[in-house]
Amino acid sequence: MSLRSFIKDKLVSQSLDDQINRIRKPLGSLGYDPWGIHNDTLKIGFSVAQKVYSKYFRVEAEGVENVPAEGPVLLIANHSGQLPIDGILIAFALASRQDRPRIPRAMIERFFPTVPYVGNMLNQLGAVLGDPVNCAKMLANDEAVIVFPEGIRGSGKLYRDRYQLKRFGNGFMRLAMQYNATVVPVGVVGCEETIPALANFRPLAKALGLPYVPVAVPFVLPAKVYLKFGKPMYFDNADIPEEKVTERVEVVKAEISELINQGLSERKRLF
Amino acid sequence: MANSSKPAILVTGAAGALAQQVINRLRDDFHLVAVDFREQVYLGDDVPSYCIDFNKRVFEDLFRRYDFEGIIHLGRIMSSQETRMRRYNANVLGSQKLLDLAHKYGIHRVVILSTYHVYGATAYNPALIDEQAPLKSAGLSMDLIDSVELENLANIYLWRYPDLNITLLRPCNIVGPGVRNSISTLLASRRAPVLAGFSPMMQFIHIDDMADAIVLAYRKSHRGVFNVAPDDWIAYQHALDLSGCRRVPIPSIPPSLPRTIARLLGLKSFPSYLMSFFKYPVIIDGRAFRDTFGFKPKRPLKEIFRYYRENKHPV
Numbered sequence: 001m002s003l004r005s006f007i008k009d010k011l012v013s014q015s016l017d018d019q020i021n022r023i024r025k026p027l028g029s030l031g032y033d034p035w036g037i038h039n040d041t042l043k044i045g046f047s048v049a050q051k052v053y054s055k056y057f058r059v060e061a062e063g064v065e066n067v068p069a070e071g072p073v074l075l076i077a078n079h080s081g082q083l084p085i086d087g088i089l090i091a092f093a094l095a096s097r098q099d100r101p102r103i104p105r106a107m108i109e110r111f112f113p114t115v116p117y118v119g120n121m122l123n124q125l126g127a128v129l130g131d132p133v134n135c136a137k138m139l140a141n142d143e144a145v146i147v148f149p150e151g152i153r154g155s156g157k158l159y160r161d162r163y164q165l166k167r168f169g170n171g172f173m174r175l176a177m178q179y180n181a182t183v184v185p186v187g188v189v190g191c192e193e194t195i196p197a198l199a200n201f202r203p204l205a206k207a208l209g210l211p212y213v214p215v216a217v218p219f220v221l222p223a224k225v226y227l228k229f230g231k232p233m234y235f236d237n238a239d240i241p242e243e244k245v246t247e248r249v250e251v252v253k254a255e256i257s258e259l260i261n262q263g264l265s266e267r268k269r270l271f
Numbered sequence: 272m273a274n275s276s277k278p279a280i281l282v283t284g285a286a287g288a289l290a291q292q293v294i295n296r297l298r299d300d301f302h303l304v305a306v307d308f309r310e311q312v313y314l315g316d317d318v319p320s321y322c323i324d325f326n327k328r329v330f331e332d333l334f335r336r337y338d339f340e341g342i343i344h345l346g347r348i349m350s351s352q353e354t355r356m357r358r359y360n361a362n363v364l365g366s367q368k369l370l371d372l373a374h375k376y377g378i379h380r381v382v383i384l385s386t387y388h389v390y391g392a393t394a395y396n397p398a399l400i401d402e403q404a405p406l407k408s409a410g411l412s413m414d415l416i417d418s419v420e421l422e423n424l425a426n427i428y429l430w431r432y433p434d435l436n437i438t439l440l441r442p443c444n445i446v447g448p449g450v451r452n453s454i455s456t457l458l459a460s461r462r463a464p465v466l467a468g469f470s471p472m473m474q475f476i477h478i479d480d481m482a483d484a485i486v487l488a489y490r491k492s493h494r495g496v497f498n499v500a501p502d503d504w505i506a507y508q509h510a511l512d513l514s515g516c517r518r519v520p521i522p523s524i525p526p527s528l529p530r531t532i533a534r535l536l537g538l539k540s541f542p543s544y545l546m547s548f549f550k551y552p553v554i555i556d557g558r559a560f561r562d563t564f565g566f567k568p569k570r571p572l573k574e575i576f577r578y579y580r581e582n583k584h585p586v
Contacts, residue, residue, distance in 0.1 A: 028503035029571050030513075034398040034554045036472045036506065113394040113551060116468020116523050120506070123472075133397035137556075 008040055011047045020046060023095070023103055026141060035105070035134065036123035042103065045125040049092040056222050057085075057190065061093040063229035069100035072139040072181035074172055075146045075229075078165055078256055079154030081191035082214050084108065084127075086225075087146055090186055091126070093227055094144065104144040107135060109152060111211060132171055139179035147172045149249070156212040159196035163189070163260055165253055170242065173249045176235055183233040185252055187259025190225030193270050223271055228259040277302040279337045280489075283369070284346030285320055286312050288449030289384075292482035293343060294318060297489075304337050306330075307346060308361060325365035334376045341380030342373055343489060347421065351453055351542060355414065362417040363424060370428045373435055381437045382489050387474075387498065387555050389419050389441065392547035398472070399556040402441070402496045414544035422496075429494060438488045443500040443555055446575055447478035448582075456540035458514040458579040464533070464541045466523035470508035471552040474500040477570035487564050500557035501568040507549060510572075514579035523550065 020043050031039040053059050067073055077090060087106040094104050107130035113119040128134050130151075138145050148154055153166040176183050197214035205213040233255070235248055278301055284290045285305035294303050294314055303318045311322035323330050344366065348358045366383075373381055390400050391407030409419040422439065429437040444454045454475075457463045476484075476499065484499050511518055521529045530543040541549070560566055 028505070029573060030503070030505045030509070032472065032504045032506065032509075034472065034504050036398075036504075036552065038506070110395055116466075118468075119394075120468065120470050124506075129395065129397065131395065131397040133399075137397070137399045 004040060004044070007044055012043045013047075016047055016050075017043055019101070023101055025103060035126075035128045035138075036120070037103075037105075037126045038124040041121070041124035042126060046092070046095065049088055050096070053089060053092045053096075057089065057194075057225040059089055059093065059225045059227060061227040061229070063231075064093050064097045064227070065099065066229045066232055067094055067102065067144065067184050068182050068232060069102065070142065072142055072179050073102075073104075073144040074139070074176050074181050074183050075104060075144060075186055076172060076183055076252055076256065077146065077148055077186035077188050078163075078260060079148035079150045080157065080162065080188065081193075082155055082195040082197055082212075082216065083220070084155065085194055085220070086188045086191045087127070087148070089191075089225055090146055090188070090227060093229075102144045104146050105138055106146040107148075109211060111209070132175065135172075135175050136179065139175060139181050152211040156197075156200060156214070158200065158214075159192070159198060162192035162196075163264065165257055165260075168249050168253050170245050170249050173235065173245050173252070177237045177245075180237065183235065183252060185230035185233065185255040185259060187228040187230070187256050187263050188225065189228070189260055189263030189267060190223045193223035194220050194225075196221070221271070224267070224269070226263040226267060228263050230255050230259050278340035279304060281306060281333065281337070281339050281342045283307065283325075283342070283344045284384075285314065286310050287345060288451070289445065289478055289482060289485075290343075290345045291449075292478060293345065293485050296482060296486045301340075302337070304333065304339070306333070308365070324361075325368045326360065330368065331372055334372050339376065339378050341489060342369065342378060342382070343485060344369060344381065344383045345485070347384060347386070347418070349452055351539065355417075359417045359420070363420045366421050367424055370424070370435070374428070374432050377434075379434055379436055380489065380492060381435050382485060383421075383425050383437060383439045384485065385422050385425070385439055385441045386418055387441050387443050387500070387553055388415050388545075388548070389422050390553050390555065391415070392471070392551040392553050394551050396551060396553055398552065398554040400498075400554065401556045402498055402559060411547065412544040414542075426496070429496075433494065436492050436494050438492075438494060439496040440485065440488060440560075441496065441498045441555065442481055442484070443474035443476055443498075443557075445478055445481050446475050447570075447578065450478050453540045453542065453545060458510065458516065458576070459583065460516060460540065461583055462519050463511050463516040464521050464538060465508050465511065465518045466529055466546070466549050467520040468523055469550045470506040471548070471550060472504050472554050473507050473510060473552070474504055474554060475510070475572060475575055476501055476568060477575050480568040480570055483569075484560070484564075484566055487566055491564050493563050495563075497560035497563065498555040498557045499560050499566070500555050501572075502557070502561075503572050504554060505572055510576065513573070513576035515583065516579075
């Protein structure tokens with residue numbers, strides 16, 4: 001606890017402190033919510049993310065004002081780059097926007113809660129186990145949730161498959177329909193170049209219980225990242241068969257694909 | 272029989288602090304009869320108190336002697352007490368006997384105290400678990416099997432005999448003055464073990480609030496299963512800090528290591544079968560109980576931890 005206060009004093013400015021406090025978060029009396037987000041840790045994470053966002057990846061975000069300021073929102077994005085860096089950057093873009101910022105919650109792999117220190121830290125920063133029940137309860141709680149429907153299929157893909165969207169799961173669409181959540185498609189360009197992977201070392205991944213072990217550079221390259229937030233999409237809660245849901249998912253996927261293409265065409269160079 | 276104008280209630284687990292709080296809240300309006308199979312406790316001249324095993328035939332004599340209106344069943348042996356077999360006999364078979372007698376003698380109100388442990392702690396638990404969630408503890412630990420069995424039993428009676436009006440309460444960690452469960456012992460100690468790198472979210476309810484909840488559940492008759500927890504949360508290690516405990520980290524991987532260490536050191540308050548509860552969060556959703564019964568806990572977390580900070584027992 002003392003270490004946390006010490007780091008917070010060193011890193012977090014008064015204005016940042018005020019800004020985070022101002023953002024609506026349904027917290028309990030000691031600064032936690034049921035999923036484990038913690039206000040003070042969030043401030044430290046925010047100040048670190050600020051430097052990573054603006055100095056290291058020099059992120060250019062466009063259309064972040066498209067995310068509604070209130071009510072349940074699902075931010076649907078393409079996943080890439082072995083580590084969930086894209087999630088952090090999307091979250092920061094929304095949390096730092098000038099007009100009515102929000103703290104979005106990211107859904108993480110089931111493997112993270114079993115890792116000492118890391119699982120707890122991710123929870124304190126607002127990440128949540130990627131379980132449909134969690135997502136449903138959050139939408140009912142009027143939260144903005146970042147979902148990568150590709151899951152590990154997306155983040156673990158090799159460099160030669162970059163910017164090819166993998167199969168999308170249908171779960172997010174069912175939840176969006178049920179909870180009347182706004183869907184905001186997000187195209188992420190640049191994260192594929194942060195940790196380019198040449199191969200996946202499957203036997204080692206299996207032995208360690210990891211989703212994948214990439215054969216890649218052992219550090220994160222400073223690629224320039226473009227975030228493209230699309231126009232909000234709305235879906236009614238009609239009682240439709242699964243194939244119709246898949247069609248709706250394809251509409252969102254096409255939108256993300258379009259946003260990625262825009263980003264790629266605007267990009268001048270990789271770094 | 273002293274005062275036959277008041278309706279009679281049987282309260283089990285009378286030796287516990289929670290039962291005594293419940294008795295104090297109800298004694299003016301009801302004729303209470305207290306039972307415990309561990310010891311006989313004196314609860315005042317107006318409350319007859321017995322030490323009886325539910326599985327003995329004399330237990331039925333109580334039902335013949337007093338015309339009970341309802342039962343408040345708080346007498347579950349905690350997993351830290353007794354052997355597995357004795358716990359099963361008392362918690363499962365004893366409770367079955369109790370419910371059979373309740374049906375036989377036309378009792379029309381039963382409140383049963385369970386625990387959130389029945390949900391089981393796993394890495395894949397979502398937060399805000401509601402009452403419909405499967406009771407995973409049965410598959411995770413044989414030491415909690417009697418708690419899950421008691422639940423199953425209560426559920427069978429809940430649906431088979433609707434006239435019993437069974438309300439089953441699943442509270443989060445009950446803490447506060449007089450509570451002797453594992454988590455309360457940990458908060459009250461000067462040094463408490465933690466698993467290195469794990470600080471799961473937890474919920475705590477003050478014993479006074481829990482007693483209020485039980486009384487409310489008894490008075491407002493709504494059948495069903497309900498979680499009981501306040502809308503407030505804290506990480507385990509932070510709770511220890513606020514309670515003035517020094518944290519003693521135990522290596523957490525591989526999972527067998529902390530279990531072995533706890534067993535070798537004989538840490539009673541940190542039993543091996545609860546180890547996963549100190550690793551993964553089990554956050555329950557208390558909204559159904561809050562909305563159905565109009566329940567609002569009055570003691571905030573800060574007050575709970577202040578009590579433990581000021582009342583340390585030597586380790």
